[in-house]
Amino acid sequence: MSESHIDYQALVHKALRGAVREILLILEAEGLQGDHHYYITFKTEAEGVHVPKRMKTQYPHEMTIVIQHRYWDLKVHDDRFEIGLSFNQRPEHLVIPFEAITSLVDPSQRFALQFDAKAEAEAEEGQLFDHLTPEKETPPPGADDQETPEKNQDNVVALDAFRKS
DSSP states (O other): OOOOOHHHHHHHHHHHHHHHHHHHHHHHHHOOOTTEEEEEEETTTTTBOOHHHHHHSSSSSSEEEEEEESSEEEEEESSEEEEEEEEEEEEEEEEEEEEGGGEEEEEEGGEEEEEHHHHHHHHHTTTTTTGGSSSSSSOTTSSOOSTTTTTTTTOOOGGGGOOOO
């Protein structure tokens, strides 16, 4: 495979994180509309994340917050957002960089963005599309002029995880 001078994975993730930022900017300006609510999962150990120590102890790697009924002081910046949320009737202030986010879900709209760490690591190692290249030798010409779906499964990428049900 030839080496690309364009980091496509980084560009896509930057765009998707920009979408998260835009969603939160709308929320900041208009508040929650209709049935919208958000589950945001993020890496608690990521640089720039500020959560209360007790929560970082309870969730040392990853945590999900829900933005629904009670939140306050949402401030969206270029690289992070800040929000006030209540945990066990205790008000807390959180700072979450967009780079720390691993997913955003709006169940009311069946919408989700997932930042797959495994795919990111494979992309960095150049292995992301290795499974799409057939490892078998090509049959001699005329051996079978018609490919069946079963014979072509090595070239199929399942998109079920991305489909709306």
